[in-house]
Amino acid sequence: QKEVEQDPGPLSVPEGAIVSLNCTYSNSAFQYFMWYRQYSRKGPELLMYTYSSGNKEDGRFTAQVDKSSKYISLFIRDSQPSDSATYLCAMTSYGNKLVFGAGTILRVKS
Amino acid sequence: GAVVSQHPSWVICKSGTSVKIECRSLDFQATTMFWYRQFPKQSLMLMATSNEGSKATYEQGVEKDKFLINHASLTLSTLTVTSAHPEDSSFYICSARDLWGLAGSWQFFGPGTRLTVL
Numbered sequence: 001q002k003e004v005e006q007d008p009g010p011l012s013v014p015e016g017a018i019v020s021l022n023c024t025y026s027n028s029a030f031q032y033f034m035w036y037r038q039y040s041r042k043g044p045e046l047l048m049y050t051y052s053s054g055n056k057e058d059g060r061f062t063a064q065v066d067k068s069s070k071y072i073s074l075f076i077r078d079s080q081p082s083d084s085a086t087y088l089c090a091m092t093s094y095g096n097k098l099v100f101g102a103g104t105i106l107r108v109k110s
Numbered sequence: 111g112a113v114v115s116q117h118p119s120w121v122i123c124k125s126g127t128s129v130k131i132e133c134r135s136l137d138f139q140a141t142t143m144f145w146y147r148q149f150p151k152q153s154l155m156l157m158a159t160s161n162e163g164s165k166a167t168y169e170q171g172v173e174k175d176k177f178l179i180n181h182a183s184l185t186l187s188t189l190t191v192t193s194a195h196p197e198d199s200s201f202y203i204c205s206a207r208d209l210w211g212l213a214g215s216w217q218f219f220g221p222g223t224r225l226t227v228l
Contacts, residue, residue: 008151036219041201041222041224042221042222043114043116043203043205043219043220043221043222044154044203044219045219046216046217046218046219049216088153088154097144097156097159098144098156098217100153100154101153102152102153103153
């Protein structure tokens, strides 16, 4: 079993839809949870960063962490074609290396 | 946000030659830099962790004599692929951890270097 599980998709939605992306994990030591966006042939871009459980909102993006369920989510409201990319969840404990999910390919159709 | 650059962005070389890739943190100091490899439609695979002024720590299965890493300053790390072969063709991405980042866990990624070995 992988430490971090993420459905690779692809996930295809119409423009304006609410997108829900999820990851589950098995290591209860993880404390820091991140979402990265990666466009084709580009490096990952940090989107959201959350410590421990809770919600964090930034514009159209909301990140949720439920440590009791070992489940994290990223919601994208009013999705745009420019949101089409691969979304990678990543997590770590203090000072340790990041553990990535497989990445979910998102396609937003205009 | 913090900016990490990589050079070159794309390189083609002949089999048997060596290629050096540079990773720079432009507006922050990075005590730790990471090197990843990514194959098409796959996630990032950590190759090694480098700390400024000390030897890199390689992940299991990564040949340290083939992938030479030098982290000579707080803003520069280099990855040299020695005696490159076609199977080394991949997308190489570095990241840098902000010295002052929250709990030392922030990582900012470079744009990647696409290596093609003929």
